[in-house]
Amino acid sequence: MATLASERKQFITPGLISWLMMIGILLTIGLVSAFEVFTKGLIITNMTDLVPWGLWITVDLSSIALGAGAFTLSAVVYLLGLKRFVPIVRLAVFVGFIGYTSALLTLVMDIGRPDRFWHPWVYWNVHSVLWEITWCITLYLTIMVMEFAPVIFEAPFFDRWPWLRKVGHFLHVITPAFALLGLGVSLLHQSSLGATYGIVKSRPIWFKPSMPIMFILSAVSVGPSLTMAVAFLLEWVGGKRLIEHSILRTIAKASGFGLLAYAYLKFWDLAAVTYYGQTPAVNAALHLLSTQTPYNFGFWVGEIIIGILLPVVFFLHPRFNKRPAFLVLGAFMAIAGVIMNRWNVTVSGLTVPLSYSPGTQYVLPAGQYFPSLAEWGVVVGIIGYALLMLTLGVKFLPLFNKEEQHHA
C-alpha cells in the first residue's frame, strides 16, 4: 500500500499539473467554439458558398493521414513479419486511434446536420467516394479498437474481470487478421480521400488521376514518422528509454524513402499538369493562384522544401539520422508539409472560380477564405483532445510493454 501511495505522489508532478492545465485551456477554447457553432450554425465560420470547405476539412484529412502509422507499422509487423518493430506497434495504433477520432470530431463540427451523422451507414450511395470513406473510417476505427483492446485489458483496473483478459488474449492471437483487414481498409480510404478531389471534373487543379496516389504515399511516409517523433518526445519527457533508438532510426529512414517516392510522383505530376498536359483551364487556374494567393510559396516552401527535402535529408543522411533532435524536427517538418498540402489542395482548388459561362465577360469572383475565430477555436480544442488522449494513454495504458517482445 505504501509503495502505491508513494508512486501516486510521484505521479502528480508540478510539470504534469501545468501540462494538464494547458490542455484544459485548449479544451475550454474548443468547447466554447463548438457551442457557438452548434447554436449559431456554420454562418460563424468564414466558409461561403464559393468556398464551402476550409480549415476543418484540412484538419480531417491531415489527422487521418497522420494516423497512417497505425496500419503501416501493423502491416510491417504482422504481415511482413518484421518482429523487430513489435515494441512500437502499440504506440502506433494508439496514435492512429487519436488521429482518427480527432478527424471524426472535426467532421461532426463541419457537417451542417451533426444530428444526422449516422445517415451514411443507413442510406447508401455506393457511387460516392465520401460514402466509401465514411464506411472505411468507421470500420478501421473498429479494427483499431479491436487491435488495441488487449492493451486496455492489461491495465490493472481490469484485474477484477478475468474473462476480459481471455477476450483480450483471443483478440491478440487474431491480430494478424486485423492487420490485414486494416491494411485493406486503410489503403482504400487513405487514397479515396485524394479521390474526393481527383474525381471532381469541373475543378481544373483537382481533376487528375494522381490525386489518390499522392495522398496515400504522403500518408504512408509521414504517418509512421509521427509515431517515431512521439516516441522520442515521450522519452525526453519521461527521462527513460521506451523504444530502442535503432527501431526509431529505421522508421525515420523508411519515412525518408517514402518521401522520396512521394517527391518523385509529385515531380511527374507537376510536369504533366504544367508542361506536357497543360490545358487552358489549368493554366488559367494556376495563373490566378500564383498572382492572387500565396499558392506558389505554400507549394514550394511548405510542401516541397519543408515538407519533403529537409525531412529527407534529416531522415536519410547518417549525420542527422543518428541525432534524435533532427529526427523529431524532420518529422514535424514532414507533418507541416502534409498539412500544407491538404490545405493547398482544398482551399486553392475552391479559390479558382468555376467556369461555365457561355460568354467572355462573366466569371465568378475568385473565392476568398481565411478561417474565422470559431474555426480556429474548434481546431485548438481538437489539439487539446489529442494531447489529453495521449497523456491519459501514456499514464494509464501499458503502451510500452517489454513482455510483448518475448511474446512475439
Added chain:
Amino acid sequence: MSKKKTVKVELTRRDFLVIAGTAVGSVAAAQVLTTGPLSPFGSLKQDQLETGESVHEGTSSPYHWGMVIDLDKCIGCEYCLRACTATNDVEPERTWNIVVEEKNSAGNTFYFSRPCLHCQDAPCVEVCPVKATYVRDDGLVIMDYTRCIGCRYCEVACPYDARKFNWEERTDENIYAPTWGTPEVERRPRGVIEKCTFCVHRIDRGLEQGLIPGEARESTPACVNICPVEARVFGNLKDPESTVSKIIAESATFRLREELGTEPSVYYIPPKEGL
C-alpha cells in the same frame, strides 16, 4: 568436353490440371470482365458512344422535363430570379437563378441566366454520401432535405454553381413576396443544401390534375411564367410535339460545358450574332 546437362520437365497430372484450370479460368474471367455486368466499361453503352445520347433516356417515365433559354430574347430584367425567389422562398443573397450581363466575342452585350440544369449524369448526385439528392425518372434532380447531412460535397462538385447551403436558420423577410409571387414551399432548415427544383411541386400537382406542365401555367415553373419576352420555355423533352422539343429540333442550341458529360436538361439558344 563439358558435361551435357539434360533438363527434365516433369509434368504431373496435378500440374496439368492446374495449368488447364488457370487457362479456362482466365478465359472465363476475361469474358465476364469485358462483356458482363462486372465490366468496368459496362456503363459505356455502345449507342451512347455513337450518338451521345443520355444513359437515362431509357427510363420508364414518359416525361423528361427540360428548358430552353433563348439568350437572344433575354433582356436581363431579372423577373425570373425574383419570381423564383418569391415562390420558392429563397434567400435573396443566395438565389437559385442567376442573371448576368455578358459580352460575346464581338463585344456586344447579351444576358445570361441559369437555373439548375437538372443534369442526367449529375456530378452532385454521384458524390452525395447519403443519396439525399437523386435524378428522378422524369429527369428532375431533387433534394431530400430530411436526409441531407450538410457535407457540401455536392456544392463543391456541381460544375455550374447551382447549389447553395443554409449556413444559418433563416429569419430574413421574403422581399419579393407578394409582388412577384407567394411562397409555395417551406423554407429549408439550417444545415442542408438547396437548389432550383424546376418548381417540382407545380409539376407534380399539375400532372395529378391532368394539366400539361409547360402549357398550363399552374404547373409551369415560376421563372417561365413571368418571363416578359418568352425567353424561357419549359416542357417535356421526350414528347416530340412539345414546344421545347420543337424549338430544339428547329434551332441551333447548346448546353453548358457539354464536354463534361453531365447531360444537362437546359438548352440555350445563342444570340443571333453568335457567342
